[in-house]
Structure formats: C-alpha cells, structure tokens
Amino acid sequence: MNCLDGNSFCGKCCIETEMPLTKDDIARIEALGYSRRDFTVRDGKIVRLRNVNGKCFFLDSQNRCRIYEHRPKGCRLYPAVFDGEDIIADPICPKRKEVRISERAKRRLLELIEEIYGTKF
Numbered sequence: 001m002n003c004l005d006g007n008s009f010c011g012k013c014c015i016e017t018e019m020p021l022t023k024d025d026i027a028r029i030e031a032l033g034y035s036r037r038d039f040t041v042r043d044g045k046i047v048r049l050r051n052v053n054g055k056c057f058f059l060d061s062q063n064r065c066r067i068y069e070h071r072p073k074g075c076r077l078y079p080a081v082f083d084g085e086d087i088i089a090d091p092i093c094p095k096r097k098e099v100r101i102s103e104r105a106k107r108r109l110l111e112l113i114e115e116i117y118g119t120k121f
C-alpha cells in the first residue's frame with residue numbers, strides 16, 4: 001500500500017478505503033501518540049480507519065502514509081483483497097495485472113478476515 005509510482009506516490013488505495021482495523025493495529029497506532037477518536041470510525045462491530053475529505057486520516061498531502069512503518073495489517077497485505085469468493089488483486093490498483101499474490105499473503109489475509117469479522121472462509 002502507498003506505493004511509489006515513478007517519482008510520486010500512488011495513494012489510490014488510501015482514498016475512500018476505510019481499512020478495517022484489528023485491536024493490535026489500534027494499540028500500535030495509539031502507542032505513536034494518536035487518539036483512536038481521531039483516526040477510527042465505528043462500522044457496526046468493526047472499527048475502521050477514518051477518512052478525512054475522502055482520504056485516509058494518515059495520508060499526507062504528498063500521498064505518503066504518515067505511519068507507514070506501523071500501518072495496519074490490511075494495508076500491509078494490500079493489494080490482496082477478498083471479493084466475497086476469492087482473494088484477488090484489488091481492481092482499483094493500477095498495478096493489479098503485475099501483482100502476484102503469494103499463498104502466504106492469501107493465508108494471512110484469510111486469518112485477518114477471521115480476526116476482524118469472526119468469520120472463517
């Protein structure tokens with residue numbers, strides 16, 4: 001996520017995405033000094049990254065992630081996403097045709113979905 005595309009950062013995946021967060025993600029980001037009230041939004045039982053003016057709270061004006069080293073697990077596994085049936089490269093990713101999603105990444109994404117949604121696939 002937040003890939004360098006030529007000389008600039010892409011950031012498409014950080015716009016209107018509202019990545020779901022795990023408890024560990026929230027604790028790790030809070031340990032950096034951010035307040036969860038500022039960077040999260042509740043969606044039923046799920047907690048997600050908050051968008052501000054359509055962009056992730058942590059995306060800076062140059063499309064760089066301000067917490068890149070500490071970013072949520074879902075951001076780390078991106079562009080791997082679950083489309084309801086299978087794990088695919090997100091159709092909004094400009095590099096989706098070049099991306100090969102490893103078996104390890106697929107396993108980790110399924111584990112993450114189970115952790116966040118409590119659903120096993």
Ligand code: SF4
Nearest residue numbers: 014056058059065075
């Ligand atoms: S936390 Fe960083 S990588 Fe994840 S959506 Fe926000 S800006 Fe993008």
